[in-house]
Every structure is written in structure tokens, then in C-alpha cells.
Amino acid sequence: MNTTLLLEKLLWGAGFILLAPVAGGLLAGFDRIITARMQSRKGPPLFQPFYDVFKLFEKRGNVVNGFQNLYMLCFLAFVIITGAIFFIGGDLLLVIFALTVAGVFLALGAYSTNSPYSTIGAERELLQMMAYEPMLIIAAMGMYLVTGSFNVSDIVATSEPLFVFLLPIFIGFVFILTIKLRKSPFDLSSSHHGHQEIVKGITTDFSGPALGIFEIAHWYENILLLGFVYLFFTMFHPAVAVAAVIVTYVVEIFIDNTYARLTWRFTVTSSWIVAATLGAVNLLAIAYLK
Amino acid sequence: MSFITKSPWILHYDASSCNGCDIEVLACLTPLYDIERFGIINTGNPKHADVLLITGSVNEQNDPVVKMLYEQMPDPKVVVALGICATSGNFFRESYNVKGGIDKVIPVDIYVPGCAVRPEAIIDGVVQALGILEKKRAALKNTPVKTAA
Numbered sequence: 253m254n255t256t257l258l259l260e261k262l263l264w265g266a267g268f269i270l271l272a273p274v275a276g277g278l279l280a281g282f283d284r285i286i287t288a289r290m291q292s293r294k295g296p297p298l299f300q301p302f303y304d305v306f307k308l309f310e311k312r313g314n315v316v317n318g319f320q321n322l323y324m325l326c327f328l329a330f331v332i333i334t335g336a337i338f339f340i341g342g343d344l345l346l347v348i349f350a351l352t353v354a355g356v357f358l359a360l361g362a363y364s365t366n367s368p369y370s371t372i373g374a375e376r377e378l379l380q381m382m383a384y385e386p387m388l389i390i391a392a393m394g395m396y397l398v399t400g401s402f403n404v405s406d407i408v409a410t411s412e413p414l415f416v417f418l419l420p421i422f423i424g425f426v427f428i429l430t431i432k433l434r435k436s437p438f439d440l441s442s443s444h445h446g447h448q449e450i451v452k453g454i455t456t457d458f459s460g461p462a463l464g465i466f467e468i469a470h471w472y473e474n475i476l477l478l479g480f481v482y483l484f485f486t487m488f489h490p491a492v493a494v495a496a497v498i499v500t501y502v503v504e505i506f507i508d509n510t511y512a513r514l515t516w517r518f519t520v521t522s523s524w525i526v527a528a529t530l531g532a533v534n535l536l537a538i539a540y541l542k
Numbered sequence: 543m544s545f546i547t548k549s550p551w552i553l554h555y556d557a558s559s560c561n562g563c564d565i566e567v568l569a570c571l572t573p574l575y576d577i578e579r580f581g582i583i584n585t586g587n588p589k590h591a592d593v594l595l596i597t598g599s600v601n602e603q604n605d606p607v608v609k610m611l612y613e614q615m616p617d618p619k620v621v622v623a624l625g626i627c628a629t630s631g632n633f634f635r636e637s638y639n640v641k642g643g644i645d646k647v648i649p650v651d652i653y654v655p656g657c658a659v660r661p662e663a664i665i666d667g668v669v670q671a672l673g674i675l676e677k678k679r680a681a682l683k684n685t686p687v688k689t690a691a
Contacts, residue, residue: 284578293576300581306545307592310679312617312687314589452587459589459616 268339276471313460323361330354341405365457373453377441384428390531420530435508553591559598562658563625588614618678
């Protein structure tokens with residue numbers, strides 16, 4: 253392999269590992285301010301998510317099961333690995349499967365605590381994974397059909413207008429992005445707002461540093477997902493593409509604040525219907541036209 | 543530098559209060575007072591909480607609940623007794639069916655009297671509790687971690 257190319261990949265990987273938590277934390281702070289303004293409140297300072305996480309590391313966490321924090325560390329590790337594969341321009345399918353492994357570790361961590369709220373949270377997390385996985389794979393397939401490659405590095409370099417070809421898939425992707433960002437109406441397993449019991453589900457029994465790790469992993473995950481959104485806009489100038497990603501996120505915040513939480517049945521069926529209609533029709537159309 | 547005073551997450555429990563003080567606690571979260579400005583979040587989960595806001599004079603039925611909530615909160619933590627019932631039991635204190643004040647059950651750090659307690663007083667009480675929380679955190683840093691036997 254070319255040395256400069258290798259160096260560039262290493263830089264992207266290292267950049268993601270070091271800068272994604274900073275960007276993710278700022279994004280969470282921005283999210284909380286925008287949310288507060290939508291509810292005609294002033295909202296916390298921009299750096300509030302960082303204060304929260306640093307505080308959690310000052311606390312003494314209660315441990316119910318010796319394994320729960322190990323599972324949480326595995327969740328963080330796999331989210332970082334997933335993001336690193338994505339940002340060095342790796343295989344999109346590998347990214348999706350590694351992200352699934354991360355989710356499974358989170359569910360295992362919640363199951364290991366044996367609390368009813370955690371167990372329901374873990375079950376809902378698995379149901380959510382079932383709900384969003386088809387659409388994620390369809391999005392990767394759509395990108396493959398247009399660009400001829402599953403590699404992120406090739407998709408980024410393409411001159412094809414991905415957003416135009418994959419508009420229905422993009423709408424479906426935004427639909428499941430709501431699940432992945434833990435936003436209403438699909439924040440079943442754990443809401444990212446301050447809540448209790450069943451709404452906080454999967455994190456009920458994580459306290460102190462373990463909860464801090466969960467927050468950091470969620471920041472990494474959000475940046476990875478926004479990177480995925482960026483792929484749809486690669487034909488534009490990078491500044492325009494980043495602006496489009498930010499607009500997508502603001503739309504997600506708007507959805508979060510205007511919808512009530514729905515049931516898991518609706519979540520699974522609606523996301524499968526969206527994947528089967530928007531996704532499959534889009535795939536067939538590309539296969540037929542190209 | 544300590545971050546615990548910048549992000550106090552509260553847990554609110556009604557230990558046989560008349561709901562007057564509880565409504566005032568929730569009023570603090572509304573756009574008028576918006577305590578999220580100070581990083582305060584109403585978690586409702588003892589394992590995520592730093593400050594226990596507790597109202598009412600505690601009776602036999604919720605005595606074990608109060609103790610359990612206190613035990614489940616990770617250190618460092620503070621307890622704020624809100625309203626005159628939580629502070630001293632008010633005129634119910636001689637009643638056969640109440641304990642009479644939160645400090646009969648768990649240690650209380652800050653007493654905020656009032657019937658019902660005003661949102662301004664609640665915010666002031668929480669801010670004073672943060673000073674104690676910071677001292678507890680500094681003290682905790684020097685104590686070894688307890689492990690299960």
C-alpha cells in the first residue's frame with residue numbers, strides 16, 4: 253500500500269478516536285440548548301454534557317454485577333472500533349456489523365444486572381436493533397449499487413449524486429436515525445433526556461463512571477451516524493455537505509420535541525414498512541435504471 | 543476543579559407530603575425557573591442522582607422506601623428536606639401515624655422550611671447543598687473504596 257495513503261488513513265482513525273468525543277459532547281450541548289429553546293427555556297451551558305460526564309467520573313458507582321462494567325467497556329471499545337473502521341474508509345458492511353456487536357454488549361450489560369427495568373430496556377434495545385438493521389443494510393446496498401463499492405473511501409470519492417439517486421433511502425435512513433440517536437418517538441430502550449425507570453431502561457443500573465462511559469460511547473456513536481449521513485451528500489462541497497448534516501440533526505431535534513414516545517410494536521412494524529417500501533423500491537429503481 | 547457542583551442531578555421523593563411542595567419542585571423545571579440552566583436534571587433514578595429532594599413527614603409505609611432510595615444513591619450525595627413537614631413534621635409531628643421529619647429516618651444536610659416551599663427557596667436550598675456536596679466529594683477522595691465482604 254502507498255505510504256501516504258496509509259498515513260492519511262491512520263490520521264483519520266486517530267482523529268476520530270481523539271476528536272469524536274469532543275465533537276459529540278459539543279453536539280449534545282447544542283442539542284440541549286436547542287431543545288430548551290424549543291420549550292421556551294434558556295437551557296444549560298454549551299459545555300454541560302462535559303460537566304455531566306466529568307461529574308460521573310467523580311462519583312463512586314454502585315456495581316450490581318461484577319461483569320456489568322466490563323460489558324459497558326466492551327460497548328465503548330466496539331463503538332470506537334466501528335467508528336475507526338468508518339473513518340479510515342473501511343467497508344460499510346463491516347461498520348454495520350461491528351455496530352451491532354457494540355449494541356449486543358450494551359444489552360448484555362443491562363441483562364447482567366437482573367433488574368426488571370434494565371431487562372425491559374435490554375429487550376427493547378434488541379427490538380430496536382431488529383427495527384433499524386434492515387434499513388442500515390439497505391442504505392449500504394444502495395450506496396454500493398450507485399458507486400460500485402462498499403468502501404467508505406470509494407463512496408466519499410464518488411462523483412455520482414448519491415443524494416438524488418438515494419433520496420427515498422435517505423428519508424428511510426433519517427427515520428431509523430431517530431432510533432439510533434435515542435430520540436422520541438423511538439427512544440424506547442433509553443431516552444437521552446433526564447428520566448426515570450422504564451424510560452431510562454438500559455442505563456437504570458449503571459451509575460457513576462459506568463454511566464459516564466455510556467455517555468461517551470453515545471457521543472462516538474452519534475458522530476459515526478452523522479458521518480453516515482455525510483456520505484449521502486458527498487457530491488456537494490464539504491462545507492455544504494456538513495451544513496446538510498447539521499440540518500438533518502436539527503430536524504431530528506425537532507422530531508424529538510414534537511412527538512410522544514410510541515410503542516415497540518409500532519417502532520418495529522413502521523421501520524420495517526419504511527425499509528420495505530422506500531428502501532426496496534429505491535434499490536429496484538437503481539438496479540433497473542443503471 | 544470539581545464538576546459535581548456544575549451538574550447536580552436530583553431525585554425527588556414524596557414521603558407522605560400533601561403534594562403542595564411537590565408541585566413547587568416541578569415548578570422549578572418549568573420555563574419560568576428552568577433549573578436546567580444550572581445543569582440540574584430531574585433524574586428520578588436514585589443510581590443517577592446526587593441530590594435527594596424529599597418532602598413530607600415520613601410514615602411507617604414509606605420509611606423503608608426512603609432508606610432504600612438513600613442507600614441506592616452513589617456517594618457523594620446530599621439530602622435536602624423540603625417544606626416544614628420534611629423539616630420537623632409540622633403540626634403532624636405528634637400524630638401516631640407519622641415519624642415527624644426526614645431526619646428521623648436518614649441524615650439530612652439542608653432544611654428548607656415553608657408551606658408550601660417556594661421555588662426560589664428550593665433553588666437556594668439546592669445551591670447551599672452543593673457546597674456540602676463539594677466538601678463530601680473532597681472528603682471521599684481520601685477514603686478507600688469499600689468492597690463487599
